[in-house]
Amino acid sequence: MxxxxxxxxxxxxxxxxxxxxxxxxxxxxxxxxxxxxxxxxxxxxxxxxxxxxxxxxxxxxxxxxxxxxxxxxxxxxxxxxxxxxxxxxxxxxxxxxxxxxxxxxxxxxxxxxxxxxxxxxxxxxxxxxxxxxxxxxxxxxxxxxxxxxxxxxxxxxxxxxxxxxxxxxxxxxxxETEVTKILDVMQDPKRPLVALIGGAKISDKIELIDKFIEIADAVLIGGAMANTFLKAQGREIGDSLFEPDMIAEVKKIMDKAQDRVESDKFVFYLPQDGVASQKMDTYTTTRIVDWSAHSVASIDSYPKNPARITNMVRDNESIYDIGPFSGSFMAGVIQMAETVVWNGAMGVTEVNALHSPIGPFAHGTDLVVQAMTGEYGKKPTVIVGGGDTTGYVENRGIIELFDHVSTGGGACLDLMVGKKLPGIEALDKA
Missing domain, CATH: 3.40.50.1260 (Phosphoglycerate kinase, N-terminal domain)
Structure with missing residues (x-):
């Protein structure tokens, strides 16, 4: 090893x-x-x-x-x-x-x-x-x-x-395998290294995002945690889940990302469109909401003026998935990667569809999964970072398509950001 x-x-x-x-x-x-x-x-x-x-x-x-x-x-x-x-x-x-x-x-x-x-x-x-x-x-x-x-x-x-x-x-x-696979990626990855971070709560992964802004070539943000970033930018997110207590921390993260963008070849990407709905269930009506003019060069170049009212999230709606433009852009970045670390879905993948294997809020995740598993051509080395993400790929029956699927949630996150893990520290040194 x-x-x-x-x-x-x-x-x-x-x-x-x-x-x-x-x-x-x-x-x-x-x-x-x-x-x-x-x-x-x-x-x-x-x-x-x-x-x-x-x-x-x-x-x-x-x-x-x-x-x-x-x-x-x-x-x-x-x-x-x-x-x-x-x-x-x-x-x-x-x-x-x-x-x-x-x-x-x-x-x-x-x-x-x-x-x-x-x-x-x-x-x-x-x-x-x-x-x-x-x-x-x-x-x-x-x-x-x-x-x-x-x-x-x-x-x-x-x-x-x-x-x-x-x-x-x-x-x-x-x-031994878990620690080796994860530390190999964090310490000596094949580049470009792309971090794809999703899930519900930014508070759970703020340290991870901060770490990847330092070491990755691109950081792509999705899932409900992206709502807190959008709120920090002054976007209208309707009734979407977000963490008001994390707004100040998120602004610091965006500033740090912007500094890296200006000094290095680095991509920090937030969703520019999403799937909105009044309900989170199988039978709900959904619509694509586009809140950006698709400027991706840097955070500062994102449009400052709000989009037309018809393209804004309504007060009684929530964002439950990234939109097709965002999913396609992320898939394109992943195609150029040699290594991808994926932690967190891009939308609410737990909601089932009526007549499809892909739920109404899982299309964004499916787009990036297709890119990670080589359906568009080149297949990068992919580390799946445990927790709900592992459950998703297992339920889809696609575990074998990834290079390593971690069994740890919190342990995986802590190891990636460099924390000492008590259960490992207690073992005999080689």
């Missing part, structure tokens, strides 16, 4: 007959006791197979959801059943996470066998990073393996306190 991953991995330790505590991320969607997406379970299989092939006795710990205490709907029992099916071997499920029953089942494990503990977040001590709770989790454990990339930004008992109690603490293959 790349030199930027400086932690020991499961290749570096003797696993034969050792009791291994594997922190996985099985925070999967479950409806009526049935798993609707097993992506995260499947992505843990290479690590688990390596552990059992090398004779480890494997204890798996994970969380599911945000329970206030024990909740049957958030039990990991369905995960144990699905994991057993995927591995084609029995996975013992423990109805507790700590205590006498958990300790008994740990001791009874034989080489190559697997035990899955109940949802670790059923215990409030997990999130409070309680050391006494961590000691109970770590009882009898020889080796700690962190493979839950989606939780390494959390300083919880199972991610930080437990490894600090165990002599050997190493990374699994998924964690």
């Amino acid at each position: 790349a030199e930027n991953f400086n932690k020991k991995t499961i290749r570096d330790v003797d696993l034969k007959d050792k009791l291994v505590f594997l922190r996985a991320d099985y925070n999967v969607p479950i409806e009526n006791g049935h798993i609707t997406s097993d992506l995260r379970i499947k992505q843990s299989l290479p690590t688990i197979n390596y552990l059992i092939e090398n004779g480890a006795r494997v204890v798996i710990c994970s969380h599911l959801g945000r329970p206030k205490g024990p909740e049957k709907a958030l039990s990991l029992r369905p995960v144990a059943e699905r994991l057993g099916q995927l591995l084609d071997q029995k996975v013992t499920f423990c109805e507790s996470t700590i205590g006498d029953e958990a300790n008994r089942l740990k001791k009874e494990l034989k080489s190559g066998e697997i035990l899955l503990l109940e949802n670790v977040r059923f215990y409030p001590e997990e999130k409070s990073n309680d050391n006494k709770f961590a000691k109970s989790l770590a009882e009898g454990i020889d080796i700690f393996v962190q493979d839950g990339f989606g939780v390494v930004h959390r300083a919880h008992a199972s991610t930080e306190a437990v490894p600090n109690l165990i002599e050997h603490k190493v990374a699994g293959f998924l964690l």
